[in-house]
Amino acid sequence: MSLTPKQIESIAHLARLELKPEEISAYAGSLGSILDMISQLEKADTGNLEPMAHPLEGQVQRLRADQATSGNERDLYQRNAPQVEAGLYLVPRVIE
Amino acid sequence: MDVTLAGLAAGLKARRFSSVELTREALARAEASQGALNTLISITAESALAAAAVADQRLARGEGGPLTGVPMIHKDIFCTAGVLTTCASRMLSNFVAPYDATVVAKLRAAGMVMVGKANMDEFAMGSSNETSYYGPVMNPWDLARVPGGSSGGSAAAVAARLAPLATATDTGGSIRQPAALCGVTGIKPTYGRVSRYGMIAFASSLDQAGVITITAEDAALALTAMAGFDPKDSTSVDAPVPDYAATLAAPLAGLKVGIVKEFFGEGLASEVEGPVREVLAVLTKLGAQVREVSLPSLPLSVPTYYVVAPAECSSNLARFDGVRYGYRCKDPKDLIDLYKRSRAEGFGAEVKRRIMTGTYVLSAGYYDAYYLKAQKVRALITADFRRAFGEVDLLLGPTSPTVAFGIGDKTSDPITMYLNDIYTIGANLAGLPALSMPCGFAGGLPVGVQLIGPHFGEARLLNAAHRYQQETDWHLKAPAGFKAGFAP
Numbered sequence: 001m002s003l004t005p006k007q008i009e010s011i012a013h014l015a016r017l018e019l020k021p022e023e024i025s026a027y028a029g030s031l032g033s034i035l036d037m038i039s040q041l042e043k044a045d046t047g048n049l050e051p052m053a054h055p056l057e058g059q060v061q062r063l064r065a066d067q068a069t070s071g072n073e074r075d076l077y078q079r080n081a082p083q084v085e086a087g088l089y090l091v092p093r094v095i096e
Numbered sequence: 097m098d099v100t101l102a103g104l105a106a107g108l109k110a111r112r113f114s115s116v117e118l119t120r121e122a123l124a125r126a127e128a129s130q131g132a133l134n135t136l137i138s139i140t141a142e143s144a145l146a147a148a149a150v151a152d153q154r155l156a157r158g159e160g161g162p163l164t165g166v167p168m169i170h171k172d173i174f175c176t177a178g179v180l181t182t183c184a185s186r187m188l189s190n191f192v193a194p195y196d197a198t199v200v201a202k203l204r205a206a207g208m209v210m211v212g213k214a215n216m217d218e219f220a221m222g223s224s225n226e227t228s229y230y231g232p233v234m235n236p237w238d239l240a241r242v243p244g245g246s247s248g249g250s251a252a253a254v255a256a257r258l259a260p261l262a263t264a265t266d267t268g269g270s271i272r273q274p275a276a277l278c279g280v281t282g283i284k285p286t287y288g289r290v291s292r293y294g295m296i297a298f299a300s301s302l303d304q305a306g307v308i309t310i311t312a313e314d315a316a317l318a319l320t321a322m323a324g325f326d327p328k329d330s331t332s333v334d335a336p337v338p339d340y341a342a343t344l345a346a347p348l349a350g351l352k353v354g355i356v357k358e359f360f361g362e363g364l365a366s367e368v369e370g371p372v373r374e375v376l377a378v379l380t381k382l383g384a385q386v387r388e389v390s391l392p393s394l395p396l397s398v399p400t401y402y403v404v405a406p407a408e409c410s411s412n413l414a415r416f417d418g419v420r421y422g423y424r425c426k427d428p429k430d431l432i433d434l435y436k437r438s439r440a441e442g443f444g445a446e447v448k449r450r451i452m453t454g455t456y457v458l459s460a461g462y463y464d465a466y467y468l469k470a471q472k473v474r475a476l477i478t479a480d481f482r483r484a485f486g487e488v489d490l491l492l493g494p495t496s497p498t499v500a501f502g503i504g505d506k507t508s509d510p511i512t513m514y515l516n517d518i519y520t521i522g523a524n525l526a527g528l529p530a531l532s533m534p535c536g537f538a539g540g541l542p543v544g545v546q547l548i549g550p551h552f553g554e555a556r557l558l559n560a561a562h563r564y565q566q567e568t569d570w571h572l573k574a575p576a577g578f579k580a581g582f583a584p
Contacts, residue, residue, distance in 0.1 A: 008452075012452060014455050016417070016436050017448055018437050019440065030510050033509075033511055034510065035456075037399055040399045041399050041466075044476060051474075052475040054301070055302075055525075055527025056286075056288060056333065059288070061331070062330045063330070064327070077194055080192060080422070081420055082418060082419070082421075092428050092433075092434055094431055
């Protein structure tokens with residue numbers, strides 16, 4: 001299966017990745033061969049099987065009560081932020 | 097013997113050396129090996145010596161357990177408070193974790209001394225440790241070869257005797273395959289057995305934390321301390337943790353071992369098959385009964401994995417947006433440009449390939465054909481394992497189809513690289529515990545055998561591995577040029 005440059009650009013846009021022109025052709029090739037490999041799944045007779053939702057039988061994702069369990073760690077967490085001001089994360093202007 | 101975790105702990109207890117002395121030795125080895133092996137992204141000398149001094153005080157008071165005072169290494173996927181935590185990515189090359197992963201906190205509470213953080217494939221995506229932003233790790237058995245991946249730094253560090261233990265993670269074979277290629281022991285526990293809190297996510301329905309050691313006994317000691325319920329991880333299973341060390345010596349008489357037919361077909365190097373088959377003779381001598389079993393859907397593991405894992409990775413890695421933490425591009429012209437260039441510049445080529453594969457298989461119109469279909473095939477593969485465990489106690493096969501390959505040999509074709517995990521992926525898809533241990537050499541390079549158990553069957557896996565290691569000494573072989581023991 002081959003993907004067109006336009007399809008690769010559209011996937012990259014959905015994934016929010018900027019690609020250089022040479023990357024577009026390279027990914028078209030490698031994603032195409034990955035999809036070819038994946039196409040083996042079509043042959044599998046999965047009949048009425050339910051898709052597997054959890055690796056452990058009968059287990060479901062546990063939920064917790066919607067209650068705050070730790071204090072406000074904003075200052076600590078914002079030490080890793082590229083740009084903050086007065087406790088706010090800064091990004092380029094969105095609304096003109 | 098002063099080489100294993102158990103041996104070093106005994107030496108500490110008997111006051112043959114102190115934790116500070118042991119830690120100084122581990123730090124010296126780490127520094128000295130970096131140029132040749134590149135196993136570490138950070139060396140944490142100052143905090144290690146402080147932790148060692150505390151461990152020595154505990155030991156002097158007669159306190160502490162079987163891990164207290166022993167140096168170790170964490171894979172750089174685990175958050176360590178106040179210490180750089182990169183996941184081997186430019187994206188997190190400036191990230192200082194604000195908290196400890198539960199695994200880190202537990203091993204610290206047990207008195208272990210972290211001397212550094214291990215190199216790995218970027219975001220654990222790779223089978224050769226060549227996708228790291230910090231450069232490849234070299235295999236200590238042959239510096240021109242890969243150590244395997246993604247936990248390549250952890251495996252190479254233990255093989256080179258920098259420390260007797262390194263943590264690791266396994267999404268499709270990332271503990272077992274590098275353990276096999278480096279000649280060390282590695283266990284991936286049952287899905288949910290060890291907390292993933294503070295472990296940077298790759299594929300949430302597959303990821304599990306484990307450990308790489310020299311012996312199965314050491315793995316048992318470490319896993320007993322690492323495993324257990326954690327309310328901070330919603331996939332963590334609330335089940336009691338056995339003392340894995342307590343059952344290591346149990347007899348293997350009557351143990352039913354299944355040889356997985358599908359693991360011995362085309363693609364398996366004969367130089368790997370030979371030593372793996374020889375394991376059967378040892379297990380038989382110990383009283384095990386060996387028979388062949390078939391898991392007919394297992395050959396679909398690789399295609400199933402390369403739908404499920406990229407799909408989950410594309411969603412997990414969406415959090416890296418250049419806004420709250422991590423790498424941000426220079427001079428973004430608007431918000432979309434900030435997202436796109438921060439991600440393009442922050443992620444390496446393989447991570448981007450998997451994000452795009454995942455984005456494609458989850459995109460509108462393709463979800464049923466790819467993701468839903470893969471989850472159905474996953475149910476088929478899991479049913480095969482369930483049937484097999486109705487007949488046998490453990491499954492056995494090779495860990496990897498070949499011994500360690502050359503650096504650069506498989507980087508041009510992703511599919512060739514992906515096939516390295518053909519024997520390991522099944523256990524992740526079914527959430528099963530699995531272990532790799534050394535079982536011989538081919539051309540001077542280690543060969544690994546894999547044991548797979550039923551859910552929560554870690555104790556039996558470690559028991560079988562320990563008994564095998566009592567009969568053989570493959571696991572004690574150290575690569576030339578590196579000290580065989582640890583003690584200062």
